[in-house]
Amino acid sequence: MYSSHLAASSRSASIPRLSLVPEIASLERLFVSQPVETFEPGGAVFWEGDAASHVFHVHEGCLRLYRILPDGRRAVMGFAHGGEMIGVPFPASYPYSAEAVTKVRLRRLGRGRFNAVVDGSDSLRPLLLARMQQELGVAHKHMIVLARLSAEERVVAFLLSAARRTGAEMNHPVAVELPISRLDIADYLGLTIETVCRTISKLKRDGLITVENRHTVILNRMGSLEKLAGGTDEVDDAPPLRIAARH
Amino acid sequence: MYSSHLAASSRSASIPRLSLVPEIASLERLFVSQPVETFEPGGAVFWEGDAASHVFHVHEGCLRLYRILPDGRRAVMGFAHGGEMIGVPFPASYPYSAEAVTKVRLRRLGRGRFNAVVDGSDSLRPLLLARMQQELGVAHKHMIVLARLSAEERVVAFLLSAARRTGAEMNHPVAVELPISRLDIADYLGLTIETVCRTISKLKRDGLITVENRHTVILNRMGSLEKLAGGTDEVDDAPPLRIAARH
DNA sequence: CGTTATTTTGACCCATGTCAATACGGGTGG
């Protein structure tokens, strides 16, 4: 389960510190003494290309991570939600820009300091590795979405992954909050805003989802949706595939 | 700069070993005592989903790394060429399958052993980190290609990256070897084989490239090609972009 | 309540996919 550390660390915030109890190692804990910064929607946390001086822990809110091509096209590489960290695996300069989608509260830590502390801790190092592996896994998954799924499959996969983030039962109806705009979704899925809209409308017509309002969608028939997603989902614990490859 | 360590390590290969001179740390060196294995074209090195027991160092040849969706669609996540390592950042099970494209010679190392050695070495650890950062960077770059470039831009970007791998002058004509089949290219670029062919034919007609034979292409006008690639290329040392984002 | 941004829908078009035929190349056996 991806978010085990996150769950543990956020819980720990409410646990009184008993000095004799060994702390459970967590990367998130490194940020606790840092001041909390606030960003209003649209505010930039950092820009692609700038020297990557910090690593961030998003306390609450949602950020979009994106790059702009020379001709203005935008590619949203992903989003960062409350509880997640950004920049853990950053190279010398930020590989993308980060902007607040909603009001964001976060903490930052100097990259050098972060690296030094983690590198010096036997318990933290594996956590960093795991984190980076996870990040790579997410990127690979998204590559598949972009490379091989149809517009409808992409949108459904997106909705399902959003639903999964809520931690709700993957069985029946789930209400999904989408603070993210249609345009952000489009740029994330490699589609246009119109296609995203139309696809959502179609899913609505077909009764698979209910659109409460612009930022709230209810997934009615998870089973059908998962079929529509083209099997990209929940690959994590899917049985090994050995289908013969085309050559 | 992503590849600073890498450059250093490959340079070290040509430095005579004086026993009193401290060895220059390199991840590749961990494999030298392992036996070399050979795979014929089409041979599988490992399968997606299998327990990730090993880490690999490709000595020579070319591998394709891919996943198959439940309905048979294939997504090629990337290729591994001589000199490169695969699996450094692998989680518990292989996230994709690896097959030899050409005859491949490689060495393997138990993942546990690899991790233990690297984790125990102050000089190796940063190399691993850098390697993983680089890998993530490659994935991000490819996400952009898949999300936002046209068919022609994708093919050109692919050719250019292949050319860059040769290390040749990025100025005038470069001959590029493509052991990879059109189908592999298509599945890598999120296109169909026909579109890849047509695009290559068009580039040929326009005089931008010359097709020596199926597996050799000459890039005639690098400048024009780089323009066609949509600016995805050489992003590494491009000036920071601060173009206003659409909202 | 206007004013403006975002989303949705419509009409149309084009890049890319699909289906099918042909051409090419590289190996094999006679």
Place this chain on the structure above:
DNA sequence: CCACCCGTATTGACATGGGTCAAAATAACG
């Protein structure tokens, strides 16, 4: 060495998913 065969690549004709352009509807915001 040649004829054949089969896998790969190329080209053509056609279909269509998704892009583009434009307008209307809805929601957010003073």
